[in-house]
Amino acid sequence: MLVSPLLSPLLGGVLIGLSALLLLGLSGRIAGVSGIVGGLVNAPAGDRGWRLAFLGGLLLGGLLLLRLAPSALPHGLPAPWPLVVSAGLLVGYGARAGNGCTSGHGVCGLGRRSPRSLAAVLVFMTTGALAAQVLRPLLLGGAS
Template structure:
C-alpha cells in the first residue's frame, strides 16, 4: 500500500466531516444515520424533507464519484449472504441499544466531547475487534 491509495479515504473522511458540520450549522442536527433514518417514519411534514435529501445524497455519492473522479474500487465479500444479513440485523439492534450509530457517536459525538459517545465508540471498536478475532482466528470462518 502506498500513500496515493490513502488519498480517496482521506477525501472521504473530509467529506463526511464537512457533511456533519454542514448539517449541524445549517439545520442544527447531528449526522447520525440511524437517527436520520429512524426519524423518517412516521412521516412528519416539517421534519422529513432534509432527512430524505441527506439519504439520497448518501446513495448518489458513489455514482457522482465515478462520474467526476473515475473508477470505483470493487468490493467483494468473502462471506455468505445470511451472515451479512445477520450482521445487518445486529447493527440495527446495536444502534437501538447504544442510542445511536457509529456515525452519530464516532463522528459527531466525539467531536462534541460527549462522554456517552466516547464510551459508545470505544465499545463499538472493542466489540468489532473481538468479533473479527473470534470469527477469523477462533472459528476460522
C-alpha cells in the same frame, strides 16, 4: 484512479467531517445515519424532506463513485449473503440499543466532546474488534 490511495482516506474523512459540520451548523441536526433512518418512520411531514435528501445524497455519492471509479468499490459479498444480512440486522439493533451509530457517536459526538459518545465509541470499537477476531474464523473457516 481519481485520488492517490494515500490521500483517499484523508479526503474521505475531511468530506465526512465537513458534511457533519454543515448539517449541524445549517440545521442544528446531528448526522447520525441510524437516527436519520429511524426518524423516517414516525417523522412529521415537515421533517421527512431533509432526511430523504441526506439519504439520497449518500446513495447518489455511492452511485457517482461507482461511475467514476468502479475499482474503488468491492465486488461481491465478503461472506455468504445470509451472514451479511444477519450482521446488518445486528448492527442496526446495536445502533438502536446504543442510541446512535458510528456516524452519530463517532463523528458527531466525539466532535462535540460528548462523554457519552466517547463511551459508546470505545464499547463498539472494542466489541467489533473482538467479534471480528473470534467470529470471523468460526463463521468463515479462518478466511481473512
